[in-house]
Amino acid sequence: MKPKGPHLHALALLVRDYDEAIAWYRAVLDFDLQEDSPMSPEKRWVRMAPKGEGSAAFLLAKAVGPVQEAAIGNQSGGRVFLFLYTDDIDRDLERLQTHGVEILRGPSQEVYGRVLVFKDLYGNLWDLIQPEGK
Numbered sequence: 001m002k003p004k005g006p007h008l009h010a011l012a013l014l015v016r017d018y019d020e021a022i023a024w025y026r027a028v029l030d031f032d033l034q035e036d037s038p039m040s041p042e043k044r045w046v047r048m049a050p051k052g053e054g055s056a057a058f059l060l061a062k063a064v065g066p067v068q069e070a071a072i073g074n075q076s077g078g079r080v081f082l083f084l085y086t087d088d089i090d091r092d093l094e095r096l097q098t099h100g101v102e103i104l105r106g107p108s109q110e111v112y113g114r115v116l117v118f119k120d121l122y123g124n125l126w127d128l129i130q131p132e133g134k
Contacts, residue, residue: 012061018062089115092128093128096128101118101119104119111132112129113132
């Protein structure tokens with residue numbers, strides 16, 4: 001079903017290398033590659049998203065120049081800015097650990113559910129959340 005009105009379609013995420021990022025998000029977070037279209041010899045339109053209906057996608061944006069390169073992994077100034085919901089945090093924690101992902105906190109029980117904080121391959125901070133009752 002096509003959403004009515006405005007909806008969040010994609011968020012740009014700065015990366016060092018398209019293929020490196022695609023491989024990591026596929027293997028570690030089990031994301032789907034939705035699109036990988038060449039735009040020019042140096043630029044591609046690469047969209048990845050969590051499996052399942054209704055998830056906004058990431059537009060993997062290869063950083064160009066020193067300002068963008070300096071922002072890789074720090075687009076939010078060191079705060080968690082990516083929130084990924086799960087139905088099984090223990091399963092996903094095991095997957096993260098298998099891939100050597102740095103877990104910063106948790107899992108811990110919060111009023112809204114179980115949560116852990118991890119870093120992706122570039123250092124971006126994520127909350128992995130299993131909502132209460134799931």
